[in-house]
Amino acid sequence: MAAGATWERWYDAYALAYAAPASVPQLACPDCSASALRLVYVVVDLVDRLGYGAFWCDACLQGISLSRAEAPAGAAVALFGETAGVSIPDYAVVSPQVSGSAGVAPETGLAWPEV
Numbered sequence: 303m304a305a306g307a308t309w310e311r312w313y314d315a316y317a318l319a320y321a322a323p324a325s326v327p328q329l330a331c332p333d334c335s336a337s338a339l340r341l342v343y344v345v346v347d348l349v350d351r352l353g354y355g356a357f358w359c360d361a362c363l364q365g366i367s368l369s370r371a372e373a374p375a376g377a378a379v380a381l382f383g384e385t386a387g388v389s390i391p392d393y394a395v396v397s398p399q400v401s402g403s404a405g406v407a408p409e410t411g412l413a414w415p416e417v
């Protein structure tokens with residue numbers, strides 16, 4: 303299996319996506335270079351738009367998960383518990399500070415973060 307992009311590279315792409323959510327479809331995946339990135343925020347209520355961000359690539363199903371993120375204006379938002387219409391795939395979450403893969407189980411990215 304390919305080594306894949308690091309969390310830092312994913313975060314760089316996320317920073318671009320966060321700054322300009324409308325540009326996400328044009329961004330290149332840090333891993334496979336496909337223009338298939340998706341950014342969805344799963345929030346507890348639609349007013350404060352606070353929740354976690356799911357940022358992934360539809361082509362290679364890699365991505366990162368951002369806990370306690372505030373959805374920027376223009377970003378796709380789904381209400382927690384009502385994500386059926388959003389179809390966030392079970393993608394492989396790239397974690398920070400993981401130098402080796404031995405014994406490290408990837409997070410699903412779908413668990414509600416501890417508060």
Ligand SMILES: [Zn+2]
Pocket residue numbers: 331332333334335336359360361362363364
């Ligand atoms: Zn990809």
